Amino acid sequence: MNNLRFRIFISIIILLVVGLAAITILFNYGLDRYFSDYQMQEEAANINRLERQLIDIYDNEGEEAVYDHIEQFARINQLEYIADPGNGHMDHHDMMDNRRMSSGGGRRMMQLFEEADLSQGYHIIINERDFGVLIWPERDGQPAIYSEIAEQTANFRNEINRFILPLGMVLVFAGGLISFWLSRKLAMPVNKLADEVGKLGEGNYEIEVPEKLSGELRSLGLAIKSLAGRLKYLEKIRRESAADFSHELRTPLHNLKSTVEALEDGILELNAENLESINEEVDRITNLTGQLTELVELEKKLTDVNIETVDGNEYFNELLNFYVKKAENEEINYNYEVFAGLDRISLDRQAVEIILNNLITNAFKYTEAGGRVDVRVNLIDDNLRLEVEDTGIGIPEEEKDLIFERFYRTDRSRSRETGGSGLGLAITREIVAALGGDIFLEDSDKGSNFVVMLPQ
Structure with missing residues (x-):
């Protein structure tokens, strides 16, 4: 520096x-x-x-x-x-x-x-x-x-220049002192920021922004600190995801290996029941790899926003009607309501489909047969409001701040049974953020009530 x-x-x-x-x-x-x-x-x-x-x-x-x-x-x-x-x-x-x-x-x-x-x-x-x-x-x-005028002009010009030259030297000298002080003042905070950024290469994400920074430099420092926090979060997720998927894969692989060894040793017979057990473990492994592929595809959407104007009434009625059959198969009382005034709205079709699919399928997973899932779409204060409410198991108060973290699951045992990996809400939040919106939980007497606000 x-x-x-x-x-x-x-x-x-x-x-x-x-x-x-x-x-x-x-x-x-x-x-x-x-x-x-x-x-x-x-x-x-x-x-x-x-x-x-x-x-x-x-x-x-x-x-x-x-x-x-x-x-x-x-x-x-x-x-x-x-x-x-x-x-x-x-x-x-x-x-x-x-x-x-x-x-x-x-x-x-x-x-x-x-x-x-x-x-x-x-x-x-x-x-x-x-x-x-x-x-x-x-x-x-x-x-x-x-000639006289030219001579007088030259003499006058020379007199002025004899005054300007030393004055210019004094100004350059003074400017040099000021520039030395200014360059030092500008370089010092940049040096400090460079030192803080250097910590990132060493794996240290605890960035400190000097209090004396102001203006654009402070904005830069805060942006670097935010980036460090994001990198720390991603590093944490990377480690946790590796451990999580390793754990999820270890169980079916262990069961599969044990079953195959038992068949080879003659402990188990090669019958339909044992083959079905093997097939279930293979399905679990296939489901996990499919979730990894889905995660990659969902993350692509974070940088591929395509806003267009659509007829909201037609679009949402067709989209939400798709889940009627699934709700009937799971014996869930499913209702949706698309309010008037949505004839011309701006949205990303694919992103909204991913958001609603994650929220609705998540509501189905955690709602018992005979329960209720309600979806409401409305336009409030120049914001498109998407609301998914269920009467499922709900979310404890102490866990409401954690549900949007990747691989976090409220009920881990039940999530494994239903194939959940704890990625849906985290990806949903990031897609909503990419659209400039917000997602949050509203109080509900029973179950959960997720609300998404997308600006128009």
Whole structure:
């Protein structure tokens, strides 16, 4: 898990470095773009102010004062000024530029400046009078203003980067400390969980979830603990089932072997009675192996759920009617009732058949001749309710929590006579759970009353 801690630490550092690099690149790109635009707008505003001043000078002091002011502006800003001593009239292109300038106010004039080809100079026009051209000196084959703006932008960017670089290093260092602490904090509970999971490989199913765990890690820990409990249960069942089936097989095999040896030694005669005894023991062995095959088939259903919409009234009446003949043969008073409102319900046909078959045949086994078995099917609070009640031997209060365990039998001697192995209720509970439902015992005056609730 130290490897996990190292990976978390390195991942956070890489994210910090990549994030800072991306921010720096984007910042420099935006700075180049917007700072250059800002300086151009400032230059345009400067020209705009000049033209407003020239209008006032022209109105108050005349043309000569305008020329003088432009020359002074050119000297201060290191520009070249070429006065146009022509007749004072503008051509068509100049007239259009003037209309755009005079009708749009300061913002229009700034846009005109930004759109102007400064390599040809910038015309100054006052009241339809052309006062010449301001020309920026060239540098590197273009007007110096562009080079100056680029240079100022680069200087400003470098100043910012000189500030960003140490700041970034400080942030990476601080992030490294935080990531070291965070990776340790994240890895420690994972290490503890890994240690607990390691116990499973050693056959120790006593998993402890650290109390300090929270959120998803606690959910994971509880899930692992639940899995450990399930594995412990399955291991217990594996051992008990092996012992149980070994015991169940030992008796008929011993009886069969004894009978065959007695026949070989001449102690018993080879007659119909002894052959019938052998046949009974073979039947018992065949029945046990059949139960093992049935167990495998039933467990397949736990992962093979097929929900469909059916007509519940037709389905349950046909299904429950199947047990009428069996009840008559065993002299049991069997009744079933399918309530109205089940015309469209969602269920797994095969799973429901297995559930009802296990409960009904179990009720028949533990109900004496002349007893009663009632089956009721109803829809209550968006749940399909299956109820199987009998007047059989019942279940003692202290055993009600155990009847759903595999190979548990309330009456072991009678179960052997009827072929029961203690698997029916355990498999039924697991199938019900796979369907998202619940199975439980309700109080009954005599016998047992099993209830299954399946969500709709």
